[in-house]
Amino acid sequence: MPRSTIFQFLNRQSVLTGSKVRLRPRRLEDAADQYRWRCDEDLCSLDASIPTSFSFAEFLDRYSVELEYPGLTCTPAIDTLDDQHIGECSLFNFDFLSNTAELGVLIGEKDFWGRGYGTDAINILLQDIFTTSDLNKLFLRTLDWNIRARKCFEKCGFTAIGSVTSGDYRFTVMEIVRRESIENVQ
Secondary structure, eight states, X not given: OOOBOHHHHHXXXXXXXXXXXXXXXXXXXXXXXXXXXXXOHHHHHTTTOOOOOSOHHHHHHHHHHHHHOOOSOBOOEEEETTOOEEEEEEEEEEETTTTEEEEEEEEOOGGGTTTTHHHHHHHHHHHXXXXXXXXXXXXXXXXXXXXXXXXXXXXXXXXXEEEEEETTEEEEEEEEEOOHHHHTOO
């Protein structure tokens, strides 16, 4: 079966189910969780971002526009199998010449940290990406001190390829290349 182009992949509205989580298209009712996570200083420190200064009404306006016009991103929500919204994945910075993209993952509900939910979300997303799209490689950046995230990404097959500094932050750059074992899954 031929793989979809990046554009076709971005326009899909798939629901993917793993052993612990379900990835699904984001919904407007996710906005309250997203807003709470984007206001949380501890969560924001994990990706070197600044907590949002928007009111919830402003955030909701922007969020609804993102849902209607997602642009060149793919941002599925992460739910537990009993439908609790706990985070999101994000694919962005697509390079259409080399068929690569950047991955981001957020488990916003701290009760689910360190319990394999992020690993499951990444694995089912990788399985889908590498079996259905023409993306050949994903990369990510994680703060060099975030050992829990690095271990999760390594479990999923990512390898460290270097580091980069941005402002006061040092990031480890990791990548994963299309795996033959995934490519041959029916």
